Amino acid sequence: MKNGLSTPYVELDRPAWAALRAATPLSLTESELEALRGTADPTSLDEVRDIYLPLSRLLNLYVKATRQRHSAVRGFLGEDDRPAPFIIGIAGSVAVGKSTTARLLHRLLAQWPEHPNVELVGTDNFLYPNAVLEQRGIMNRKGFPESYDRRALVRFVSEMKAGAAQLRIPVYSHLAYDIVPGAVQTVDRPDILIVEGINVLQPPPANRLAVADFFDFSIYVDAKTEHIRSWYLDRFSELRRTAFSDPRSYFHDMATTVPEDTAREFALQTWRGINEVNLVDNIRPTRARATLVLYKGEDHQVRRVRLRKT
Ligand SMILES: Nc1ncnc2c1ncn2[C@@H]1O[C@H](COP(=O)(O)OP(=O)(O)O)[C@@H](O)[C@H]1O
Numbered sequence: 033m034k035n036g037l038s039t040p041y042v043e044l045d046r047p048a049w050a051a052l053r054a055a056t057p058l059s060l061t062e063s064e065l066e067a068l069r070g071t072a073d074p075t076s077l078d079e080v081r082d083i084y085l086p087l088s089r090l091l092n093l094y095v096k097a098t099r100q101r102h103s104a105v106r107g108f109l110g111e112d113d114r115p116a117p118f119i120i121g122i123a124g125s126v127a128v129g130k131s132t133t134a135r136l137l138h139r140l141l142a143q144w145p146e147h148p149n150v151e152l153v154g155t156d157n158f159l160y161p162n163a164v165l166e167q168r169g170i171m172n173r174k175g176f177p178e179s180y181d182r183r184a185l186v187r188f189v190s191e192m193k194a195g196a197a198q199l200r201i202p203v204y205s206h207l208a209y210d211i212v213p214g215a216v217q218t219v220d221r222p223d224i225l226i227v228e229g230i231n232v233l234q235p236p237p238a239n240r241l242a243v244a245d246f247f248d249f250s251i252y253v254d255a256k257t258e259h260i261r262s263w264y265l266d267r268f269s270e271l272r273r274t275a276f277s278d279p280r281s282y283f284h285d286m287a288t289t290v291p292e293d294t295a296r297e298f299a300l301q302t303w304r305g306i307n308e309v310n311l312v313d314n315i316r317p318t319r320a321r322a323t324l325v326l327y328k329g330e331d332h333q334v335r336r337v338r339l340r341k342t
């Protein structure tokens with residue numbers, strides 16, 4: 033229906049969204065942005081100004097409103113414990129640029145005048161180790177729902193929400209392409225927790241809780257599949273010149289013995305056989321549940337923003 037009453041969403045083009053920045057100041061320099069950008073990601077200061085500052089302003093309003101609601105409920109119950117962390121989920125395909133979005137928000141939110149303690153957690157930390165994936169015959173399903181320890185991830189966000197201190201979670205390394213044995217990330221009662229990963233809006237199995245049940249706000253980063261494919265391939269080429277040349281890289285042979293066209297074909301097969309199937313079957317179907325969708329054009333710039341109003 034076109035009357036706008038039957039849809040819970042409002043869609044804004046880039047200029048309309050950018051205008052909602054109001055007076056939010058830009059507090060990021062080009063060199064700081066450089067350090068936050070992912071490999072082959074061209075996000076510019078214009079993008080920060082037009083897209084991320086309005087988002088930072090909206091999140092600030094959400095955090096304040098959520099705090100007020102929690103404190104009303106605590107008052108009702110006669111409790112006076114500290115507020116639960118505000119949890120933001122960031123979803124989207126492999127290679128769409130979620131981690132740049134997550135790192136930018138991490139930085140912008142931490143710079144609010146109230147200086148909240150913001151923590152960022154990637155769901156790749158909850159992937160099963162390669163040894164387990166191999167044992168289960170699902171090494172070629174890395175990133176699919178069954179490749180994650182879903183229960184451990186749900187337990188983590190649920191304990192965070194309940195105010196648990198010093199939670200220790202595993203650590204995934206893109207370089208090793210595996211969970212790092214013995215490594216831990218400690219997350220200690222942040223004011224705001226950002227949880228980033230392809231699977232964060234996935235529905236739960238029947239009668240179970242989903243990670244997204246603990247989110248106060250969620251963002252889906254979207255683009256046309258053909259554009260994400262070319263970003264994936266370009267990034268693979270760039271990684272061949274950079275990260276893969278590190279002898280510790282799982283893909284070291286791609287930078288040394290494997291010729292360029294064979295490496296590109298390998299990347300294309302990985303995209304087609306794993307990441308695109310996962311995008312179409314499992315990731316994009318979760319988009320409707322996001323509070324906010326960022327639609328990127330071919331040049332990685334956000335063209336439109338869709339916000340859930342209700
Ligand atoms: N094989 C790899 N080796 C090193 N870094 C990688 C590799 N694959 C992905 N990355 C990096 O890991 C980060 C997350 O990538 P990904 O999960 O595809 O999500 P997104 O591109 O949406 O942030 C990116 O910054 C990317 O550059």
Ligand SMILES: CC(C)(COP(=O)(O)O)[C@@H](O)C(=O)NCCC(=O)O
Nearest residue numbers: 126154155156174175229230302306
């Ligand atoms: C580790 C990933 C599943 C991303 O996981 P996420 O951080 O989104 O939970 C992905 O980067 C990946 O490795 N996919 C497998 C196919 C590939 O090598 O591209």
